[in-house]
Amino acid sequence: MRVTIKDVARKAGVSTATVSLVLHDNRRISVETRKRVLKAIHELEYQPSQLARGLVMKQTGNIGFILTEDHFLRTEPFYTRIFLGTEFEARESSHFVLLTTIPTQFTEENSLPRFVTQQSVDGIIVAGKVPQLLIEKLKHYNMPFIFIDYYPPKGDYSAVLIDNIHGGMVATEHLIKLGHKEIAFIGGDMEHPSINERYIGYKMALEKHGIRYRSELVITSEEATGKESGLHAVCSLLDRDIKFSALFACNDAMAIGAMECLRKRGLKIPDQVSVVGFDDIESDVFQDPPLTTIAVPKFDLGIEAMRLMREVLANKVRKNKKVLVPVELVLRKSTSPLKK
Amino acid sequence: MRVTIKDVARKAGVSTATVSLVLHDNRRISVETRKRVLKAIHELEYQPSQLARGLVMKQTGNIGFILTEDHFLRTEPFYTRIFLGTEFEARESSHFVLLTTIPTQFTEENSLPRFVTQQSVDGIIVAGKVPQLLIEKLKHYNMPFIFIDYYPPKGDYSAVLIDNIHGGMVATEHLIKLGHKEIAFIGGDMEHPSINERYIGYKMALEKHGIRYRSELVITSEEATGKESGLHAVCSLLDRDIKFSALFACNDAMAIGAMECLRKRGLKIPDQVSVVGFDDIESDVFQDPPLTTIAVPKFDLGIEAMRLMREVLANKVRKNKKVLVPVELVLRKSTSPLKK
């Protein structure tokens, strides 16, 4: 049989109410009894029942974590790291995180995660880009939700976002400081806010340093943001005989594809072309040369989301607070000063 | 305010007990009232509180899922797939799965997952190889646990395992049927039951087909089971001038490393050496040539674990039942008939 608050009360010679009060360290308990109760708790190895507590306090102690199946099953442990951050931070407030995936193509036929229909969570964290339909459906339930690394086109929500604009600037400025002036940008899925922001950062850096923006140096027509897209984008640049001494790819996957093309065409990295990516994925280090990039602190994204969730749950904050997680340049071997 | 069983009872003009009985579809309720109750439930969109239910039924409705941080963050989505299987199957019985990681080097300093110390789960699923210390600590809590793809050296537990022996046989027999007689085996971390079983399967197949086991064709000295180990193992074989026309690697990672070495040494795959792996990881398809392997149904492993957990929870089964999940040969391009 489980040790209950009654057992503790009996052992300490007090009422259950008193035990409850010391548990919530209420100060109007005398040091004396407080000590007795604590001792009893310790000796009995008492653990309060979350169930009973939740029942009276009208909260489940759970947070739902939703992402698309694709994102969760990605080879790159991007979202798993974010989840881990959330789970880690959840320990601070004794929350549990219920992870579930939704079909990448979420349609009317698909039902919402059970923990929302069943109201088994106090709030929902949505990681990565998700179908608008999901959001619409989620709105019917009276639960706070927080986005990570995505921001729905309409509506005003709480979110934890990557500081993409700044990252884009830093990446580009790094290249500029190395003496480069002909800096290409390749991106894909430009609808995605994150990608678009990195592009904005690129443009801002150019402007700041008085370098003219040249549209022929920019590829934004790729549909996807994978290796193949990167390869394709750079090849198309090269095919059109566009000259550039440096390249900023909107993410590492594309950067890696780009390097593949560059290598194939016999261009030396970084001697002839400097390359910088974005994300800091695991395989960067195994590239030849290792890829210089903007590191995104995945774990921190999860941590911040959980913290924000706590604030929202405690009504400490307006429902549309945003937090921008800083990124930083990681110097590896794919960039070098412009050779004359 | 949440819709409760009382609201339903009032609306249907019955007692809460009746509603509860309908919910658990007890048959001694007249079709008539049953219908009324169901209607009320539907109209009010009533969702029973898991909290309240759990409190009286003395079960949390949660299952804990533990794996090491390393395993969860692996590039290859092996354990994430297993988790997904568990989570998917959990829907059948309205369970929630609480995923948490433990440090890969779990020591006395590390505490157990909160959901176990706090008794917030009804059972625990442990995926992958974990430190013995974890298991010892877990035993103190009176909860059933089930292992996936690992079996502790001591003790007798419930487990969902890959049919490695059979898989090892099938892989080897495939090679034998192709005419190969000089079949090398490379393995690492032979303490791991799964690896060792695959090795046993290899030996059994040889014996079955009257092929003499030759220890010089076997490398079991590698510490790890990664790409580098595979590369190293095969190179050492080649360095010693050992002849073989086929190779069975204990997993795909090693197989891929092996192919790298083979390619470097100028050996054609499959013309000069046929290669079979084990696991069916994502990158198999991108190898040159695509790797023939034994496919492990990761999702199914998770499903089976959850099913087994249900049986154990319902006391339908002894605590040490094991289920072996079948594997199958996936033919790709890395094997071919022996060339004379």
Added chain:
DNA sequence: TTGAAAGCGCTAACAC
């Protein structure tokens, strides 16, 4: 500073 008691939403005897 502490205790008595009500009640969170549900289930399960036990009556009727």
Added chain:
DNA sequence: GTGTTAGCGCTTTCAA
């Protein structure tokens, strides 16, 4: 067949 009632383990007024 259906209702009454007593909890499950906790928190929280309200009294004392």
